[in-house]
Amino acid sequence: MKRLLSIALSTLLLSSSLSVQAVSSTQDSIKNSVEDSKGTFSIDYVPKRIVVLELSFVDALAAVGVSPVGIADDKDPERILKEIRKEIGDWTSVGTRSQPSLETISALKPDLIIADISRHEGVYADLQKIAPTLILPSRRATYEENLHATAIIGKAIGKDKEMQARLKKHAQIMADFAKQLPEGKEVQFGVARDDALFLHTADSYAGGVIRALGLKNANTGRSDDAYRQTSLEQFLAVNPDYFIVGNYVTPSIVDKWKNEPLWSVLKAAKNHHIYSVNPNTWSRCRGIISAETMGQDLIKVFNANK
Amino acid sequence: MATRSLPILLLALLGLLIANLMFGAVSIPFKSILEGFQVGNANYFTVHEYRFPRTILAMLVGAMMALAGALVQGVIRNPLASPDVLGVSHGAGLAAVFYMTFFPDADIRWLPAVALIGSLIAALMLWWLCGQHSSTIKLAITGVALAALYASCIDFLMLVKPLEINNALLWLTGSLWGRGWNQLSMLLPWLLLIPFALWLAKPLNLIHLGDDSAISLGIKANKLRLASLAIAVGLTASCVAICGPIGFLGLVAPHLTRKLVGGRHQILLPSTMLVGAILLLLADLVARTIDPPIELPAGIMTAIIGAPYFLWLLLRTK
Numbered sequence: 376m377k378r379l380l381s382i383a384l385s386t387l388l389l390s391s392s393l394s395v396q397a398v399s400s401t402q403d404s405i406k407n408s409v410e411d412s413k414g415t416f417s418i419d420y421v422p423k424r425i426v427v428l429e430l431s432f433v434d435a436l437a438a439v440g441v442s443p444v445g446i447a448d449d450k451d452p453e454r455i456l457k458e459i460r461k462e463i464g465d466w467t468s469v470g471t472r473s474q475p476s477l478e479t480i481s482a483l484k485p486d487l488i489i490a491d492i493s494r495h496e497g498v499y500a501d502l503q504k505i506a507p508t509l510i511l512p513s514r515r516a517t518y519e520e521n522l523h524a525t526a527i528i529g530k531a532i533g534k535d536k537e538m539q540a541r542l543k544k545h546a547q548i549m550a551d552f553a554k555q556l557p558e559g560k561e562v563q564f565g566v567a568r569d570d571a572l573f574l575h576t577a578d579s580y581a582g583g584v585i586r587a588l589g590l591k592n593a594n595t596g597r598s599d600d601a602y603r604q605t606s607l608e609q610f611l612a613v614n615p616d617y618f619i620v621g622n623y624v625t626p627s628i629v630d631k632w633k634n635e636p637l638w639s640v641l642k643a644a645k646n647h648h649i650y651s652v653n654p655n656t657w658s659r660c661r662g663i664i665s666a667e668t669m670g671q672d673l674i675k676v677f678n679a680n681k
Numbered sequence: 682m683a684t685r686s687l688p689i690l691l692l693a694l695l696g697l698l699i700a701n702l703m704f705g706a707v708s709i710p711f712k713s714i715l716e717g718f719q720v721g722n723a724n725y726f727t728v729h730e731y732r733f734p735r736t737i738l739a740m741l742v743g744a745m746m747a748l749a750g751a752l753v754q755g756v757i758r759n760p761l762a763s764p765d766v767l768g769v770s771h772g773a774g775l776a777a778v779f780y781m782t783f784f785p786d787a788d789i790r791w792l793p794a795v796a797l798i799g800s801l802i803a804a805l806m807l808w809w810l811c812g813q814h815s816s817t818i819k820l821a822i823t824g825v826a827l828a829a830l831y832a833s834c835i836d837f838l839m840l841v842k843p844l845e846i847n848n849a850l851l852w853l854t855g856s857l858w859g860r861g862w863n864q865l866s867m868l869l870p871w872l873l874l875i876p877f878a879l880w881l882a883k884p885l886n887l888i889h890l891g892d893d894s895a896i897s898l899g900i901k902a903n904k905l906r907l908a909s910l911a912i913a914v915g916l917t918a919s920c921v922a923i924c925g926p927i928g929f930l931g932l933v934a935p936h937l938t939r940k941l942v943g944g945r946h947q948i949l950l951p952s953t954m955l956v957g958a959i960l961l962l963l964a965d966l967v968a969r970t971i972d973p974p975i976e977l978p979a980g981i982m983t984a985i986i987g988a989p990y991f992l993w994l995l996l997r998t999k
Contacts, residue, residue, distance in 0.1 A: 470973075473847060474978075476973065476974035476976055477731055477859070478974075481726040482706070494848075501861060515785075
């Protein structure tokens with residue numbers, strides 16, 4: 376057994392030294408260098424087969440019309456926005472976002488992998504053995520960080536100009552939406568599960584989108600977390616003007632709370648300012664296309680209210 | 682009995698080793714596996730970089746956890762005993778969850794070291810509370826109490842920081858996902874404990890006769906207990922640090938083995954390593970192939986296989 380292992384280990388060493396030589400001997404025809412979460416990432420070709428391990432990266436690729444060959448979609452295509460699904464066509468699922476199948480990724484023979492620093496740092500070395508890996512923040516990223524990561528992806532895939540144009544258009548779209556929305560209204564988004572309500576605070580992605588649309592985040596008290604689990608009483612203390620809820624299940628905890636006397640004291644409940652949206656778009660997707668969808672959702676909310 | 686079981690166990694182990702290399706999200710025929718060990722082959726990553734180290738790791742971790750279980754059951758002389766009653770895996774779990782919730786941006790590569798330190802502190806804590814001369818029952822009960830304390834701290838941390846629950850839960854179930862050559866090399870030095878454990882086989886037989894008889898036969902019962910438990914702690918701590926606390930393995934494997942080969946430790950200890958390796962290889966194979974490309978944590982599979990078997994065992998012994 377030990378001999379087998381030592382043979383295997385030595386072949387590993389040999390192979391890694393060989394691959395280092397192979398990388399250094401390639402000529403710099405086109406070279407795109409970007410800063411990712413692990414330092415400088417360079418690529419000297421335009422990647423054709425991209426595998427992405429978080430949903431926000433799908434959004435970034437779709438924004439410039441690039442289709443990934445593999446997505447960690449938790450084996451549920453519905454997790455990708457309908458608009459984006461139409462744009463990118465078919466893909467292969469590479470499993471869950473938390474534990475993507477490295478075998479499936481390897482079988483797709485990608486020439487670029489885009490991974491999330493929060494989820495995939497532990498397998499970064501393995502991913503690099505499969506293909507050059509760009510590692511960026513996605514989970515826990517704010518709206519601004521997401522825009523920054525999107526720009527980096529554009530540059531890394533050789534579509535810098537297109538991506539910059541798309542980001543400019545995005546800023547324009549968001550500004551147009553902001554004009555249609557009442558300025559400075561207090562809007563709070565939260566996702567409701569069967570047994571818990573999580574408010575997305577000012578530090579969350581949704582909180583950033585709400586601000587970008589010229590609206591205001593409700594004061595959720597402690598600001599150390601992007602998501603804050605809230606009881607009904609704590610929620611009453613937050614007491615937002617508008618409450619946007621994404622129900623992961625129905626009936627969710629919010630549906631149960633609706634029968635409680637405390638609920639009727641809420642400003643949003645009294646004025647009928649509670650709206651439900653797709654939690655997937657608002658919480659999981661995180662990207663410029665989903666931010667625009669969120670903007671449209673809010674316009675619908677405020678128009679219904681006129 | 683033993684002579685009949687051993688060849689079957691070895692064959693099963695060999696079969697599972699090959700099956701683990703062949704099957705997964707993508708099936709690779711046997712012939713291509715051998716080619717997959719060559720650099721530059723299309724299957725090189727899957728076979729040599731991914732499945733091979735993971736398979737070897739599953740074999741070693743399974744064997745080591747089962748061996749630790751047999752040692753603990755040997756000295757505590759209680760069929761319900763397992764490395765879990767030492768609080769080692771819960772100590773590792775607490776350290777790991779603490780690290781993940783309070784330092785979410787810290788480098789994940791330190792996680793095994795943190796978990797290892799946590800489990801060793803838990804073992805020292807138990808030793809400090811019980812000392813060298815207390816009875817095995819006191820040791821077991823203190824260990825269980827400490828484990829419950831660590832478990833409640835883990836729950837508290839996860840309730841306070843719900844955002845990190847996913848990562849923490851995944852780690853706490855025990856998984857072989859993403860473990861490869863690096864983790865294998867971390868485990869290698871701990872293999873040195875195995876010969877020491879096997880060397881204890883003979884005195885462990887005598888301690889089964891009861892402390893008085895063992896002492897009159899020239900066994901230093903306290904020293905033997907301390908040595909066995911220390912080795913069990915080392916084996917468990919190293920495995921848990923790398924794969925997370927894979928449940929039921931240390932409990933079920935020695936039981937199953939005792940059914941197959943009897944209670945003589947000279948045969949029991951090596952056979953239980955075989956059984957442990959077989960169980961974890963099987964668990965990881967099923968976890969990877971049940972719904973590809975979804976990868977379930979192997980710890981879920983060992984619990985699914987282990988818990989009903991254990992219940993059946995309990996009902997039958999009645």
